[in-house]
Amino acid sequence: xxxxxRPDNPASNGLPPGTRRQVGSIGLLVFTHTRLRxxxxxxxxxxxxxxxxIDDDPDFxxxxxxxxxxxxxxxxxxxxxxxxLDAIRKNPPDLILLDIMLASPSEGLxxxxxxxxxxxxxxxxxxxxxxxxxxxxxDYAKELGSDYVPPERFLDKPLTAETVLQAxxxxxxxxxxxxxx
Numbered sequence: 442x443x444x445x446x447r448p449d450n451p452a453s454n455g456l457p458p459g460t461r462r463q464v465g466s467i468g469l470l471v472f473t474h475t476r477l478r479x480x481x482x483x484x485x486x487x488x489x490x491x492x493x494x495i496d497d498d499p500d501f502x503x504x505x506x507x508x509x510x511x512x513x514x515x516x517x518x519x520x521x522x523x524x525x526l527d528a529i530r531k532n533p534p535d536l537i538l539l540d541i542m543l544a545s546p547s548e549g550l551x552x553x554x555x556x557x558x559x560x561x562x563x564x565x566x567x568x569x570x571x572x573x574x575x576x577x578x579x580d581y582a583k584e585l586g587s588d589y590v591p592p593e594r595f596l597d598k599p600l601t602a603e604t605v606l607q608a609x610x611x612x613x614x615x616x617x618x619x620x621x622x
Contacts, residue, residue: 489513490535490613495525495552496570497543501598505538508602509609522552533562536612539592541571553592566612572598 492514496502502518509516517534519525522543529537537556541549549569556562569592593612596604 489515491515491517491532492536492538492609493517493519493525493529493534494538495519495522495543495549496538496540497521498540501540505605508605512606514609522548526552526555529556529562529565533565535565535616536609537565537567538609539567539569541569564617566593566616568592568594568596568608568612570596570598570600 489512492509494502494505494516496505496518497520499520502520506516506518517528517532519528520543525537525539539549539553541547543549543552549571553567553569556565556567593615594608596608
């Protein structure tokens, strides 16, 4: 078995195929199906818009992949801020999904700020994802405002597939064409 892969039989996890289950501790509900985990830094081969996902939770990266890949989005999954910055510099995406709390409670904010200060990367839309509001009662959108780190949107965990898809579609619709960045 490939490291990080799931058994070929989706029912082997005790749930029949198509049963909803909770992935990890983030509360994102997805439909179960057989697939390999997307390794950090790996780029999928689909021919849609390119999205970089930066999140230290492998279950959350997998859940986002299960939602976005079937809709044609090409994904690069990264577990750390530095890994994500490196991937973005090498191949600027159309959109970034960025967790706030990575190795430190504010690493995602520092990544976003660095991207906003970079001449050629500053116009890539960023959707910040956080569980802070639920755990700390802090609303980053109000606390920091768009002057510090202007993301296109903040999303609070737990998320639904519909929320993710709507946010991604809206951010991409508003984004400048890659040639105009």
